[in-house]
Amino acid sequence: MSNFALTIIGRDRPGIVSQVTEILFQLGCNIADSSCSILGGQFAMILIISHPEKSSQEDFEQAFAPLEETNLSVFLRTLKPGGEQRLALEGELCMISVYGSDKPGIVYQVARELGERQVNITDLNTKLIGSPERPVYVMMLEAVLPPTISLEELETAMDELKGTLKVDISVRSISPVEL
Amino acid sequence: MPVRDIRVYPDPILKQICAPVDVGDQGVDELIQDLVDTMVASGHSVGVAAPQIGDPRRVVVVDVSKSKLGRDNNHGLLVMVNPVILESEGRTTMREGCMSVPDYTGNVTRAASVLVQFLDRAGGEMVVNASGFEAVAIQHELDHLDGLLFLDRVSSLKTDVFRRKTY
Numbered sequence: 001m002s003n004f005a006l007t008i009i010g011r012d013r014p015g016i017v018s019q020v021t022e023i024l025f026q027l028g029c030n031i032a033d034s035s036c037s038i039l040g041g042q043f044a045m046i047l048i049i050s051h052p053e054k055s056s057q058e059d060f061e062q063a064f065a066p067l068e069e070t071n072l073s074v075f076l077r078t079l080k081p082g083g084e085q086r087l088a089l090e091g092e093l094c095m096i097s098v099y100g101s102d103k104p105g106i107v108y109q110v111a112r113e114l115g116e117r118q119v120n121i122t123d124l125n126t127k128l129i130g131s132p133e134r135p136v137y138v139m140m141l142e143a144v145l146p147p148t149i150s151l152e153e154l155e156t157a158m159d160e161l162k163g164t165l166k167v168d169i170s171v172r173s174i175s176p177v178e179l
Numbered sequence: 180m181p182v183r184d185i186r187v188y189p190d191p192i193l194k195q196i197c198a199p200v201d202v203g204d205q206g207v208d209e210l211i212q213d214l215v216d217t218m219v220a221s222g223h224s225v226g227v228a229a230p231q232i233g234d235p236r237r238v239v240v241v242d243v244s245k246s247k248l249g250r251d252n253n254h255g256l257l258v259m260v261n262p263v264i265l266e267s268e269g270r271t272t273m274r275e276g277c278m279s280v281p282d283y284t285g286n287v288t289r290a291a292s293v294l295v296q297f298l299d300r301a302g303g304e305m306v307v308n309a310s311g312f313e314a315v316a317i318q319h320e321l322d323h324l325d326g327l328l329f330l331d332r333v334s335s336l337k338t339d340v341f342r343r344k345t346y
Contacts, residue, residue: 093274176274176284177248177312179226179319179329 002055003032003084005048010072012043019070023063024049032084048084089120089144092151095174096143096158100167102128102135109165110139113157118146137167142174182220183213183232185278190233193279194326197235199261200298207238211258211300214240224278225249226316228323231279237261239320241313248312257307262297262321264290265306273315275329285333289318 008020024031034047057076064074098110107126114121123142130136151173158169186192200207210229218227218240226241242256243249269291276284292310295317299305309317319329
């Protein structure tokens, strides 16, 4: 079994998912994890797929050609064995909201603070909202804290950043409840 | 009083509507004990519904008193036979997971408080007003009696703030 990460992006319109998955179905591919969303006017698909026999990029090229012809960009990444498996992420899951008037470097400076502390970002969304005259930047991210850092410590770090970046930041625990 | 295995989806019993417990049902006390034992044995579990251990009767146990979220607001161990939600109020969203659906969690919006009527272990009529995490746990477990999993209730894909259209 070979595993691949497939990325497809193109101008949004109805029917993209159907077009892509029909090809995957006819190839005999399995879709494992996937995430698809509209960003700007673009529809972006990221899928982890597998195939029992096909193992080289060339095996897929011809099948994906019709997608390229309809202005979708297709990128296939071959995964090393085990590359399809998610690492166990132990630790508290938290949600961080960052928002404020738009300026360069919001994402980077928040991400740098997290990266330095080995906080693992598992989901990140940003959106530019507000009016063209007064643009507001909103960033929502989910991250797993390593055992070495507490939620309070992260809050302290984010509070400092609030001052230097002049944005609002809040941090809260969203660890799932097991019922 | 055995600890029983938790049934995992796609076990069909999890999608079944459970039958009310009859007044003269002698076996219900044994079922209750198994539910409590299974809940305790599973460590951090705050509730188990009968179908989760393979029994299609309307019985759940809930105990959030040992959990961080429910510690300060709870009724201790609740044994609920034939439970019915009489009233619900408010809305709250939590990221839920379930022992019967491993490796998946989702945001579920439920009532913030519920007034629930049930028979206790001794068969006595009870009415309890629960709020906070206990209310969420009760609603989650009661859903199991109607063949509903939290997957049927997921209200949003992860970060839902961006899902709304600009006005």
